Amino acid sequence: MKQIFKTIFLKNDSLKKRETQSKVAFSLMPAPDLKSAEGGLVVSFVTTFFLDKNHETTKMSEVYFTPTTSFTGQYSFPIQSYIYTKDNKYNFIGDYRFMIYPQFTYGLGGNSTKDPQSEVNYQQIRFYQFVSRKIKGDFRLGLGFQLDNYQDISEDSKIAEPTDFTIYQKGDYSNELSSGIAFQALYDSRKNILNPTQGYYFEADYRLNNSIFGSDTNWKSIYIDARKYHSFSKTRHKVLATRAFYWVVFDGKPHYLDLPSIGWDRYGKTGRGFTRNRYRSNSLLYLETEYRTDITRNGFLGAVFYGNFSSVSNLDTYHFDNWTPAIGAGLRIKWNKLNDCNLVLDYGVSKDDWTFRVGLSENF
Known part of the structure; x- marks a missing residue:
């Protein structure tokens, strides 16, 4: 917090480079979670x-x-890491979670409904770990292990007829373990991963779930995340950021909870303007662009304006027939100048839906 008060009285432009930078910077932010009406x-x-x-x-x-709790019994304890060793020789990307996470379902693919079909209750343990090695410049190749364990699965239906969850699962509510190895190609030329102002990010993961690795079901997936950042000023924060995201499962039948869904990318930041889980199917395509700018000369206050399109395929066809747009804007408050960390306050709207997000890093 002391960094905020210091920032108010600083007159330097927000992007002027400091000659020295602290080795470790720590930020903390408790806030109400208003991602949806819950x-x-x-x-x-x-x-x-x-x-x-x-x-x-x-x-x-x-x-x-980012531990979270909701007023509807959701509890989430995720730890995510993105670590470079000396000279960027190795990169370690981790995603570890324990979740008690009742969530609404809205159908699959083109059958998605405005109102929830049911509430699915479950507990989840996740362990994802990638290790990549620098090949040349900012390009690297890696190998990972990905595990999702779903337990105590049950459904509370809100409609008279069978839900898409029940139909897809064929009434099977047993525990599920999905585990396998993943091959990764990664290019990352960003200098600051909390608040990028330049460079490119490209990640492609090919996951193979198999009983050899303890998985209950055999299936495969491809996960692609591509981003570009362009700065329009050397002294002020004026950045255009774009993102394209694609996620598909194939060659098998994953559990319903393993299907690609809006808001369930690794960092949970796709779908501003959409309630998490609002759209789900066997493939997901998401496009987003955002303009980031300073409001005050010293960079203490900033703003963003964004728009996105999302689509899930029709189940079993992989055809994208429906596209849903969302728009929004946000406020930025400089939270820590040592690592250029901002308090993020974003409001987004889409058809019949809205979100308000709070965080300490840019959405992408």
Whole structure:
């Protein structure tokens, strides 16, 4: 918090480079969670650090812990990490979660409904770990292990006829373990992963779930995340950011909870303007662009304006027939100048839906 009060009186432009930078920066933010009408509480802990004194040859690393609770019995304890070793030789990407997460279902693919069909209750343990090695420049190749364990699954239906969840699962509510290895190609030329102002990010993961690795069901998936950042000023924060995201499962039948769904990308930041789970099918395509700018000369206050399109395929056809747009705007408050961390307040609207998001890093 002291960084905020210091920032108010600083007159330097927000993007002027500091000659020295702290090795470790820690940020904390408790706030109401108003992602939807359900509400709740979220606490964000962000720690950034460098594993070498030379910040020109070793990039910033990040560990993000965001425990949340809602007024409807949802509890989530995720820890996510993005760590570079000295000279960026190795990169470690981790996603570890324990969740008690009752969620509404809205149907699959083109059958998605305005109102919930049911509420699915379950507990989830997730363990994702990737290790990649630098090949040349900012390009790297890696290998990962991905595990999702769903337990105590049950459904509370809100409609008279069978729900899409029941039909897809054929009435099977037993526990499910999905586990397998994943091959990763990664290109990341960003300097600051909390608040990028330049560069490219491209990630492609090919996941193979198989009984050899303990999985209850054999299936495969492809996960692609591509982003570009362009700065229009060397002294002010004026950035155009774009993102394209594609996620597909195939060659088998994953559990309903493993199907691609809006808001369930690794960082949970697709779908501003859409309630999480609002759209789900065997493939998801998401496009978003955002303009970020300063409001005050010293960068203490900023604003963003964004729009996105999302679509899930018709189940079993992989055809994208319906596209749903969303628009929104947000406020940025400089939370920590050491790592350029912002308090993020975003409001988005789409057809029959809305979200309000709070966080300590940009959405992408």
